[in-house]
Amino acid sequence: MNEQRTRTIGGWFRDRRIRTKIWLVYMPLLLIPFLILGYAGNAVYSNAIVDKTAKSFADNSGLIISRLNGMLGNVESSANMLSLNLNRAISAHPDSSADFNLARYTAITTQISLALLVFPDVDSAVFIDTSGRVYASHPKLEEKRPPDSDAIYAELDATNGINLWLPMQRRDYWVTDEQTPVLTAGKKIIDIQTGRTLGVLLLNLKESRLSAVLRTMNAEPSARYLIVDEGGSVVSASRDDALLRSVEDAELASWIKEHDDATSIRSIQREQMLLTIRSFPMLGWKLASVTPLSALTTDLTQIKLTLAIVAGLCLLLATIGVTYLSQWIARPIIRLAKSMKGFQEGDLDERLVIDSKDELGLFAAGFNEMIRRMKGLLANIKVEQKQKREYELALIQSQIKPHFLYNTLDVIYALSEMGRIKDVQRTTKALADFYRLTLNQGREMITIEQEVRLVQDYLAIQHIRYSDVFTYSIDVDPGIMPHPILKLTLQPLIENAIYHGLKLKREPGRLLIRGYRSRGLIVLEVTDDGVGIPGEKLPALLRPPADPSEEKEGSFGLRNVNERIRLSFGEQYGLAIASEPGRGTTVTVTLPSVEKNGVTTDD
Template sequence: MNGRWNPVSWFERLWIRNKIIAVYIPLIIVPLLILGIVSSRIFTGSLIEKMKRNSIDESNLILSQVNSIIQNTESCANILTTDLNKILSNNPETNDAYGEGQFRGQIESQLAVDLLIFPDVDSAVFIERRNSNIFTSYASTSDKDKEVFRSGILEKLQTNETFGVNHWLPMQQRAFLVTDPQTPVLTLGKIVTDINTGLPFGTLLLNVKESSLSSAYLNMSKGSPNHYFVLDNRGMIISAPEAGKLLKPLQDDELNRLLAANGSFSQVVHTDASSNLVTSDAYDKMNWKLVNVVPMNMLTGDIQKNSWMIAFIGIVCLLFGLVGAGVLSRVIVRPLFRLTKAMRKVKDGDLDSRSDIQTQDEIGLLTSVFNTMISQIQDLLQRVETEQRMKKEYELALIHAQIKPHFLYNTLDLIYVLNDLNRIQEARDTTKALADYYRIALSKGKEIITVGEEIKNAADYLVIQQMRYPDVFDFSIHVPSELLNEEIPKLSLQPLVENAIYHGLKTKGSFGHIDIDGEREGTAIVLRVKDDGIGMSEEKARAILGFGSGERHPASFGIFSVHERIRLYFGDQYGVSIQSEPGKGTEVRIMVPADNSRRKTYV
């Protein structure tokens, strides 16, 4: 199937108990899941459409109130212009303080009286052009009002040819000509002219606080998820419930692009942060946009509660289904489970496992067949094990025979060379060591010798090899005397020593050392062959013992032969282990039991 998941095969591999559960769960969950998804979609769509209509209606009502504030302010400006024109036209120019005081009182009283009719206008200011006097509808004691002459407001009104025309300045927060410097104001400016001559008397400024605009939608948004704010043509927030957002650009780039590309609309906007229902209504008179943002999670809160309720009901139904499956499992599946448990033990290697089901039905018949089959498998494995053991003995004997001639030829060549060089004493010592070596190696056909004999055999081998390679290594042997009478397969140390010389020290490039020692560890004897040669990698160590080499044969016949013979004689818990580090050396450990009784009976 090319690795593709097959639901039919998966279902067939399930236990019967799990099959019952696998059928119960879809029957309960799928209908509830479909019900939850369909009802959620229907309710969400209906709620969003209803919210769109409500938001559009509310926006129209809010803009109607805002428009009323704007028109009232403009009407106030027109009335003040007429009233100021009458006062200014009938007021002769005078330089006396009393006359000036009377004139100021008349102007400021008129400003204050007219504002009583228009509560949306917070304050009114008239700036006389003739003497640059500033008249306010409120008691002003601040000299900051004179900053108006440096602010550019007057010049802007005069250069835009706004004589007799209402001109709205952008929402701003300033420290002059306002009752509260901390509150942003929307200012209407108008040039007051002499109706007889057409010459300007001065400039009239009317201030509308931002709170007057926001009051139009704050009452509507109380207790609702609506969040209104007003944007001007610069993309600045000029009215919002949060004072910290006033006179700042809108931070949501996605919403900015949407507002810039569309006029009036109402739709759901998805961003990385959240999803919102956004309604925008244009107020063309001031080139503003009233925006309402409603978080979708607040809109769908009730729907989510409904979904949680459906999920809770589903969990309850699922629990009932699991209880029912459990009852069926006890009645029908339990005997099969016990038989399966016995089969799994056999699969894990426990061939002594048997099923104790005594029923007379089909499961009882399966149990009887299973128990008979396991007994037959045990007998077969016993026969195979005996045959394999004999085969290993033959193979190891062949490997052993292959190792012995190699050393003999090299030693005879060495004796010949020593005689030829007239080094008679060294030739005699080498001949004696060779004779002792083969006396122990042959051992009258015995495969098990004492540790003392094996140490003597390894020492004879090292004497001969040191004679051949005097500039390559030296050696030392430290084995406690209480270990010398213990037993070990013959030629267990020689292959390890040979490997240390040829693969650890000869290629090192400097003089090396081999150390043989031993100790008792619990009920076992450990003999170690250590060298300070070139070492090897962990992969090479595993390959020497025949693991993970990827080859048909192990990387070293000699060490592998020792390892397998020890395991054959004493069991798999004994044998050879290698610890090595490249560039530092190698330690090869032999572990054998400390008494003869641990040797396998078939050896």
């Protein structure tokens, strides 16, 4: 096997041109080392940068999560501290009347303000007692009561006093800035002595505090961090354009959903990206980073440019060397190859002109004599092929004429059996007119106008017998009437439609013959609404059977018409059959648009 492969490669190299052989030997020796060195260096350096960056992002993500966990822990610690302090403040100033209790209000707001001083990560806080009174760290938070405050109160009241985190959202109530999203921790305040509910506490953490951490701890300017919740929405990001919306890129969103702690390189929006993700178990969030690989490998541009310059210089030197060797060694052979190329392309009128008396001169003389003999042989083959086509066409036509005559005589016989003497006379007259046009002084090619007359005579014959089986109409564009067509092209198609389509139908059918010009071609259609043909049988209708004894009458006529057209006009013309069982069949004839003088038109 190896010996055969080596022999094949050697034969291929032997058949190359001299200049190509020089290039194939000289260029690889020069360029391959540079290409290997450049590719290996680029791959190793790129992989090292990507691996180092991926590890750096993974470590950095761990630090970010630790910082965010600390912030969230401060919020929960603030809630726990306020739970105790509010117990003392409320017990010291009980709500004894429906009037505003200034001492109680001052005590509660003072505890809230002290908690915010101790835990600066908390932006604002609100306490709602069981009477619905609001005590806040800022008067603005007390101005507006939300329509769903009862639902929020009920959700917190249903807990046993644990901290409950509400989703990151923008709100126009219980916040100091309506445009800034906030993350809210809620807690039910319970009297530690009696266990009764004192109210609910809400602590707000601005999203800007989270995104500030993402931006501050992002060492790569082109990278962006996203914090995504369980529903796939971005709750915080180093860039504000994606905040509180689903991850825009579907592939990125799918990757984030499927992974908890992973690193991968993916194509995001037609750009290679380094993706890292770490889980954020405290709130069920995930921290993801997205970094363009192109930004990580910017230093490779200078290396690639240097390699490209070196390779270009090598290519230039190699080109100069190949050109010199070609002129010195291969010029006579190249001139001979250029002359022979014309012969390969089919131009048998050129001759090799080499005046020398050496081996090349002898070769040129022998080659010129061979071309002269080939031209003579080709001329003889063309004559023989033309005669063969004419014999085949005559044989097929002789098969069609008796085929039609037998069927027509059957019609006349049937009419006479039924005693329809007038119909016999009209049928005989139509048959005479039909054969008068068919004989046509022995010519096989007639005009479409004459073919239409043949069809009209034939349909007159068939309609006399099958008047209750079908009706017919003929619609042929007068502009195509002068164009040539083979005699008896449409008649076998119409006969097949009647006997194998309409006759088998349980109710009267319709036959339509159309002719028109389309895209520079002549198109004739025979359409019936008969029983149709199963789809699996259509390909076999125009294909000769393996056993001639199995030839069916319907397919015989169709196949003969198709073969006659292809023999006369070319392989690209002929019949096409479209049928649907129960709906009918359409047989389309495609012919070239040829004028009377035989020149194809351009319309």
